[in-house]
Amino acid sequence: MxxxxxxxxxxxxxxxxxxxxxxxxxxxxxxxxxxxxxxxxxxxxxxxxxKNKRELFMAAFDRVMNQMVEPFMQMFEADVPVVERLRLFEQSSKILVSAEQELSTMPLNFLLEIWQDEEFSQHYLDVLGEFANSTREMIREGIENGELREVDVDGVTWGIMALYDGIFLYHLTGFPMKSANVFEVMTNVLIEGLVRRDDK
Amino acid sequence: MxxxxxxxxxxxxxxxxxxxxxxxxxxxxxxxxxxxxxxxxxxxxxxxxxKNKRELFMAAFDRVMNQMVEPFMQMFEADVPVVERLRLFEQSSKILVSAEQELSTMPLNFLLEIWQDEEFSQHYLDVLGEFANSTREMIREGIENGELREVDVDGVTWGIMALYDGIFLYHLTGFPMKSANVFEVMTNVLIEGLVRRDDK
Amino acid sequence: MxxxxxxxxxxxxxxxxxxxxxxxxxxxxxxxxxxxxxxxxxxxxxxxxxKNKRELFMAAFDRVMNQMVEPFMQMFEADVPVVERLRLFEQSSKILVSAEQELSTMPLNFLLEIWQDEEFSQHYLDVLGEFANSTREMIREGIENGELREVDVDGVTWGIMALYDGIFLYHLTGFPMKSANVFEVMTNVLIEGLVRRDDK
Amino acid sequence: MxxxxxxxxxxxxxxxxxxxxxxxxxxxxxxxxxxxxxxxxxxxxxxxxxKNKRELFMAAFDRVMNQMVEPFMQMFEADVPVVERLRLFEQSSKILVSAEQELSTMPLNFLLEIWQDEEFSQHYLDVLGEFANSTREMIREGIENGELREVDVDGVTWGIMALYDGIFLYHLTGFPMKSANVFEVMTNVLIEGLVRRDDK
DNA sequence: CATGAATGAGGTTTCATTCAT
DNA sequence: GATGAATGAAACCTCATTCAT
Incomplete structure (x- = not known):
């Protein structure tokens, strides 16, 4: 034994x-x-x-998800201007990309393989929803203190998440692109597209 | 019979x-x-x-993919400034979101369910690669004629695609967001983040 | 193939x-x-x-059950006095006992192995219920035409069935008894216990 | 602990x-x-x-079996005419039927679930065999002292047991009958079918 | 005496694929 | 071209039993 x-x-x-x-x-x-x-x-x-295969994989998913979300969550609480916090997205994302294969491959892969599974889907929505709340708060703060333009908060919130997840997905798919570079460039474009311009 | x-x-x-x-x-x-x-x-x-299940589903995929890519391809050839062409992304994307379920659900779902399939994966990369080429050309043109800032062309190219695919993915996943709105807002952010600013 | x-x-x-x-x-x-x-x-x-194991065995059960019930059903319709019909029980029962192993072993075995199965249980009750109806009718007729004593019809009905099934069960269990003999003796006791006696 | x-x-x-x-x-x-x-x-x-599952269930079976057989065994030793003792069968049986579910469900259920188990089968036969001996003795006594007709002792012995077990089985199976009533009626039929009639 | 994690053979069921008709 | 019965490997899961602690 x-x-x-x-x-x-x-x-x-x-x-x-x-x-x-x-x-x-x-x-x-x-x-x-x-x-x-x-x-x-x-x-x-x-x-x-x-209990069964699904529970097994859900547990695995949870573990990875927590590990991956953590750096982002810390980022939300950084005591720096919103624009700087946005720039931290880049770093957190790069961590994911450089992380050990087995960690990084999991989450989207997971999400999508179990696409049809109702219960799992809900669980995933919950996790992402929490993430969305933090993002939303940050954007709102940025607008209120004048750092950002007066954009549609909810639209931008989901848009930012979709952007980073999208790049991550492309990375996982193995597209012939320099992932770290894409994160960097797009973070820059995102910030440029969001900041308030006094000259206007 | x-x-x-x-x-x-x-x-x-x-x-x-x-x-x-x-x-x-x-x-x-x-x-x-x-x-x-x-x-x-x-x-x-x-x-x-x-021949077999995979061939069957690949054929189905191709048919849908062609239908979905077409409006984007036409867009690339529009005889308007690059910035305007970028804005057309929004409209083409909205079409996807409003299209009949069975069509719109296919591509990402598909891509990810057959994740592991070497041959299929390659096939998908080919289709997306072509798309990337058109996008890259457009960005390059924008920079050359002074419409856009001098950004990293390749990074932006994949970034744009990832952004729209990401939003589409979120849409399919059923996140509680107004998909059409997200497309609109983010297209705007994207353009604002890319255009050249004379005052600089 | x-x-x-x-x-x-x-x-x-x-x-x-x-x-x-x-x-x-x-x-x-x-x-x-x-x-x-x-x-x-x-x-x-x-x-x-x-469809599955249970359906398979239920189909097998039905086939055997029909084969076994048939001689009894014919018996009910014999155009002879009730007492004579009762005596035919003996013969029909003996057929069961002498039949090929695989046929006779089935039904009770079946019934009892699937004891817990709700659906199956109901099915079995239906079959036996029909049998009970015929028996009940016969007893009633016997009482009305004066062949039998005025007994509790329902009690006797189930009792008769239980008697023959019980003997059959004992037979299948392999008790050290002469099954055919038991059927014969008990049929006789049954009739003697049921017939009307004018001298009383 | x-x-x-x-x-x-x-x-x-x-x-x-x-x-x-x-x-x-x-x-x-x-x-x-x-x-x-x-x-x-x-x-x-x-x-x-x-030792193992079978031993465990056999022990449980034994305990129940003893509890159930006991009232019958006492009955055999009652100092009353055989016909009266037969009538006691009814009462003992009714006890079974009214006993707590968990006790009464056991024996037949048990017997038949382990149908195939050689060793267990033998054990069960032994218990029932003893019971049969007592019954046989009683019947023989009844014939000898002129209470009962000159029936085939062995046939009647097993027949009586089969009758009561059969009713009990039907009771457990959940047939739509009044079990206590069936016991009563059939005990009466049994006795009427067995007693000697002087007028013959 | 008691615990409960570990074992692995064996159970039922699914499903992509083949092929005689 | 079309049919659908037949195949069998492989999937998920159960459960009686063992044994280190």
Missing amino acids: TPRIDPEERREEILDAVLRCFARTGYNGTSMDDVVEESGLSKGTLYWHF | TPRIDPEERREEILDAVLRCFARTGYNGTSMDDVVEESGLSKGTLYWHF | TPRIDPEERREEILDAVLRCFARTGYNGTSMDDVVEESGLSKGTLYWHF | TPRIDPEERREEILDAVLRCFARTGYNGTSMDDVVEESGLSKGTLYWHF
């Missing part, structure tokens, strides 16, 4: 294996047997720690 | 059914039996007209 | 195999793989003809 | 849980995990007290 270890540790061990599998072949492309092989554990053990 | 009809017509009939299935349940969620039921044809017939 | 045969014939072929398996090891003791082996067909074929 | 308690007490505790599980879902429908949950004990504890 495998030597007994802390259940929580075992869970993490399993999630590690899941992430590796998923990065390689995605949700539908990964069988529980694949996870068995990758983890070196038995099928029964997987099902002892997780 | 079934009266013989023109093979080309039969193919279209099948693709129609495939698209309906796909819009409902995606690639992995659609079995060949589902297509059989939806089309009212037999399994053998499907396999007579298409 | 197996040469193509009539679907109806194939269904019967499968049911034959199922009955053989079931007679040997019961419902829970029979795996679909067992049926595969016994039938010489593939698993896919089983599932092509029957 | 759990305070040590008397092993015998612990066994009873487990059997109680088993019986509750069994009454709900039967042998095959009850997993050891179900028993774990129902008992509030651990898997290891169950296996410490019982």
Whole structure:
């Protein structure tokens, strides 16, 4: 038998294996047997720690999502002008792109493979919704203190998120582009397109 | 049994059914039996007209993709200033969003469900690559004739595409936003962020 | 491939195999793989003809049940005094006992293995209910024409059925008794216990 | 963790849980995990007290069987005419029917769920065999002292048992009949069918 | 005595694909 | 061209049993 270890540790061990599998072949492309092989554990053990395949992958998703969202969340609380905070988006995004494959590949891949799954979809919306709230607040603040033009707050909020997620998606798809560069250039365009211009 | 009809017509009939299935349940969620039921044809017939499931869905994808890309392609050739052409992006995008569900749901959904499929992935890259070329040319033209700032052409090119695809993705995901509004606002931000400012 | 045969014939072929398996090891003791082996067909074929294991066994049950109930049903319509008809129970029962193993083993075995299955249970109740109706009618007729004592019709009806099913059950359980003899003796006791006695 | 308690007490505790599980879902429908949950004990504890699932359920069966057989056994020893003793069958049977669900559901259900189990089958036969012996003795006595007709002793013995078990089975199956009434009526029919009539 | 994580064989079901008719 | 029965590998999941702690 495998030597007994802390259940929580075992869970993490399993999630590690899941992430590796998923990065390689995605949700539908990964069988529980694949996870068995990758983890070196038995099928029964997987099902002892997780109810079923979906729960397993949702747990993996959560872990990655939290890791990825964190730098952005910190950014929202930086005590600098809104424009500077926007510029931090660039850095946070670059982190994602440079992060280890298995981490970065997960989230969108995940989102889209489970496209049809109602419950999962809702869960994802919740996470992103929170993110949207923070962004919205930041934009509003920027407008109020005169840093930004008087744009439609909600439109810009979702637009910014879509922009960065879009670039990230393209990155993951393997398009022949320099991802870090695209993040940089577009962050600049975004800021230029949002700042208030006194001369007008 | 079934009266013989023109093979080309039969193919279209099948693709129609495939698209309906796909819009409902995606690639992995659609079995060949589902297509059989939806089309009212037999399994053998499907396999007579298409080599296998992948070919079948790739054909369906191509048909939709062409339909969706067309308005954008026309836009590239409009005989108006670059800035105006950029503004046309907004309109073309809105068409997508308002199009019939089954058409609009396809492409990203598709792309991501077959994520792992080497051959398909390449195919998709080719289509998008062509699109990128047109965009790149347009940006270059804008810079050369002084309409736009001197930005990194390649970065902006992929950035623009990522932005619109990103919004489209969010739209499909069902985020609680006014998609048409987001397209409009972000097109504006994009242009404001790209145009040359004489006063500088 | 197996040469193509009539679907109806194939269904019967499968049911034959199922009955053989079931007679040997019961419902829970029979795996679909067992049926595969016994039938010489593939698993896919089983599932092509029957939705799932339960449907498969329910179909098998129906076939046997009909075969077994038939002689009794004919008996109900015999144009002889009620007492004579009751005596025919004995003969019909003996047929069951002497019938080929696979036929006779089925029904109770069936009933009891699927004990918990709501839908199946109802189905069985329906079949037996019909049987009860015929019995009840017969008893009533016997009382009215003075052949039988004035007993509680419903109680006797279910009692008779329980008696014969009970003996049949004991037979199947393999108790060390001469089943045919028990049927004979008890039929006699039953009739003696039911007939009207003028001298009273 | 759990305070040590008397092993015998612990066994009873487990059997109680088993019986509750069994009454709900039967042998095959009850997993050891179900028993774990129902008992509030651990898997290891169950296996410490019982060799395996079969032993566990056999022990539960024995306990119930003894409880159920007891009133009948007492009846055999009643110091009254055989006909009166037969009439006591009715009362004993009614007890079964009115007993708590979990107790009454067991025996036949049990018998038939483990139908295929050689060892268990034998065990059951032994218990019933003993019962048969007592019945046989009673019938023989009745014939000898002139209370009963000269019937085939063995046939009647098994017939009586089959009758009561049959009614009990029907009761458990949930047939739409008044069980107590059926017991009453059939006991009467049985006695009427067995008693010697001087007028002959 | 007690625990509960670990095991892995075996269960049911799905589904892309083939091919005799 | 068209049909649909047949195939069988592979998917997800269950569960009786073991054993280190």
